[in-house]
Amino acid sequence: MNANQLINMLMRMVTQRLMNWGINKGVGQMSRRGGKQASGRQVQQNSKRIRQAINMIRRMGR
Numbered sequence: 001m002n003a004n005q006l007i008n009m010l011m012r013m014v015t016q017r018l019m020n021w022g023i024n025k026g027v028g029q030m031s032r033r034g035g036k037q038a039s040g041r042q043v044q045q046n047s048k049r050i051r052q053a054i055n056m057i058r059r060m061g062r
Contacts, residue, residue: 023054 027050 027051027054 027047030050
């Protein structure tokens with residue numbers, strides 16, 4: 001394995017972690033949108049819908 005492959009592998013790992021962190025932050029913000037406190041069940045449903053939408057967008061980007 002040469003240096004270029006190692007650098008690419010590390011960059012992919014870092015990029016993937018940053019993307020997941022950002023997506024999780026966005027999902028959290030969207031589930032609390034409007035500043036009002038939602039019930040736990042409602043937050044879970046919103047989070048699930050948002051994650052499904054994100055996964056669909058990812059599949060379309062491939």
